[in-house]
Amino acid sequence: MNESTTTADMASCYGIETTEEIFSPGLLIFKDLVQRNLEEMVRIAGAAERLRPHCKTHKTREIVQMQIELGITKHKCATIREAEMLAEIGVEDILLAYQMIGPNIKRLIELIERFPSPRFACLVDDPMALGPLSAAMNRAGKQIGVFMDVDPGMNRTGIDADSDAILLYEMICTSANIEIRGLHWYDGHHRQSDLQQRRAAVDAAWEPFTNLRNQILLSGFDVPAVVAAGTGSFPVLAEKGEPGLELSPGTTTYFDVGYQRTFPDLNLQPALGVLTRVISKRRAGHLTLDIGHKSVAADPPAGSRLFFPEIPDAKEVKHTEEHLVIATNRADEYQLGDTLVALPIHACPTSAAHDFANVISDGSVVDRWEIAARGR
Numbered sequence: 001m002n003e004s005t006t007t008a009d010m011a012s013c014y015g016i017e018t019t020e021e022i023f024s025p026g027l028l029i030f031k032d033l034v035q036r037n038l039e040e041m042v043r044i045a046g047a048a049e050r051l052r053p054h055c056k057t058h059k060t061r062e063i064v065q066m067q068i069e070l071g072i073t074k075h076k077c078a079t080i081r082e083a084e085m086l087a088e089i090g091v092e093d094i095l096l097a098y099q100m101i102g103p104n105i106k107r108l109i110e111l112i113e114r115f116p117s118p119r120f121a122c123l124v125d126d127p128m129a130l131g132p133l134s135a136a137m138n139r140a141g142k143q144i145g146v147f148m149d150v151d152p153g154m155n156r157t158g159i160d161a162d163s164d165a166i167l168l169y170e171m172i173c174t175s176a177n178i179e180i181r182g183l184h185w186y187d188g189h190h191r192q193s194d195l196q197q198r199r200a201a202v203d204a205a206w207e208p209f210t211n212l213r214n215q216i217l218l219s220g221f222d223v224p225a226v227v228a229a230g231t232g233s234f235p236v237l238a239e240k241g242e243p244g245l246e247l248s249p250g251t252t253t254y255f256d257v258g259y260q261r262t263f264p265d266l267n268l269q270p271a272l273g274v275l276t277r278v279i280s281k282r283r284a285g286h287l288t289l290d291i292g293h294k295s296v297a298a299d300p301p302a303g304s305r306l307f308f309p310e311i312p313d314a315k316e317v318k319h320t321e322e323h324l325v326i327a328t329n330r331a332d333e334y335q336l337g338d339t340l341v342a343l344p345i346h347a348c349p350t351s352a353a354h355d356f357a358n359v360i361s362d363g364s365v366v367d368r369w370e371i372a373a374r375g376r
Ligand SMILES: Cc1ncc(COP(=O)(O)O)c(C=O)c1O
Pocket: 054, 097, 186, 188, 229, 230, 231, 232, 248, 249, 250, 251, 252
């Protein structure tokens, strides 16, 4: 946590007056903190129009609505189900940030047929994917937008920013039933805690990318938009006056304890928690909780998946599917059935592990939201 934040401050942010009605393990969305994070995202971006947030973090209709209310009209997603959720609630500009392969092309066409109004786009980084996409769209009599995915050095997806990329861009521009939308750049690998070091790394990768964009323009092709950034690069790329730049952080909506530790420069606060109960206490100094790794992100290593604002000394000593054993000097203060709020180190897979969330505002449960796009 932030150096100046006391344990009492932290615990009071996540206090809930009455927990009797909340089943555990139960997902908690702290709505006031989400609202604050969204407003801070708009402030960092400079304007709501410069944002295209990723919905994979929350997969929840009501949070997209909160974003829309702030003027955010462009949205990004990773799965067909997320794209469907965005279309269901009337989002007009949806980027499915994934290369469509095999039967997913058919699913995409079905989605376009079901929702004729939104502007859909997907990613392409390979001519071998472009050909079948264009042919299938042509057969179906449909049109799809395409952003060319460029590798920022993350080595996950994306074509290298070299002459082959210019050729692929040209192919996209001249393919049947494809509308070129621009370039995609997800540089989520910049994890430097020091902002100056992170800025240097983001900028060093960005230079060849802008050269590529300029060469494409010189070749006579249009680059209508550039979709870029994850949480770490967001404040750095937000400073750029690049025309058509759309910033696409995702985790910023909930933030989480992992990113809070990694990116201390961001004035965001974890807004997702899980309510857990003490279900056994047979060993001195230990509590067994009903928050197994089926209800919280298990991608951080065992032993460092959760933070308990009320008992920050808690150490995770054993984590199984439905149980977590913690050691704490304050174990004696807790009885069977007592509740604790746990903050996940990684928010996105935590929310995806639950069907519903209890919505907390001003310390009370005010609503229950479905994690609508958690299925595939
Ligand atoms: C393509 C893409 N864009 C944007 C994001 C959002 O990044 P972050 O979660 O760091 O905000 C992700 C995250 O996985 C992503 O894969």
